[in-house]
Amino acid sequence: MAKGTSGRGQRDLRVKVKTARGRKLSSTLWLERQLNDPYVKRAQAEGYRGRAAFKISELDDKYRFLVPGARVVDLGCAPGGWCQVAVKRVNALGQRPGKAVGRVIGLDLQPVEPIAGAEIFQLDFMEDGADAQVKAWLGGKADVVMSDMAAAASGHKQTDHLRIIALCEAAAELAFDVLEEGGTFVAKVLAGGAEGTLQKRLKQRFAKVANVKPAASRADSSEKFVVATGFKPVEDAE
Structure with a gap:
């Protein structure tokens, strides 16, 4: 040592x-x-599946979208840390008396170990009919769509940036289809200059769009998170 x-x-x-x-x-x-890494140690101590749990916790502490009763969709949810945080905060297990009970649905291409209070499905969210399937599972629309997805690293910074922006754009399109009016979209992006189109699209469909780097994000990482609140249906956006 x-x-x-x-x-x-x-x-x-x-x-x-x-x-x-x-x-x-x-x-x-x-x-x-x-x-x-202190966040890795803290995640182990608190029973979270990864340090990323503290990123969504910090974002929610600031913007307050994971409220009791909220219906949440977590795209690319493996290993499950974001779902774990959401379950507690939206009261999906009904453990907070007097508070509304929320729902948490996690989607991933690969099988994910069960998480108490979350409903995990193996589904490619980009396939045809995924939005209808999500709404069927929820029995309606979502209040929050969130994504901590990252494409497999190629080792080429610009290529990786373009890949994650493409993922984020696809996640946003699903959010447009499944979000309730006033809903929130949260997703990871990488700073790199190609996110302008995404930002413009989000500003058309949400009342506010913020770009945040939580303290839990490593200092040497180019990742940041877009937090779009106040979703506007098509007729309102137009």
């Missing part, structure tokens, strides 16, 4: 990982970062 200082009279102990035979340096650096 390497020792450093973090304040007068205090020592900050940082875990150092040696590169094992057969393991790439990039993998060693990733493991070292995970072992020293």
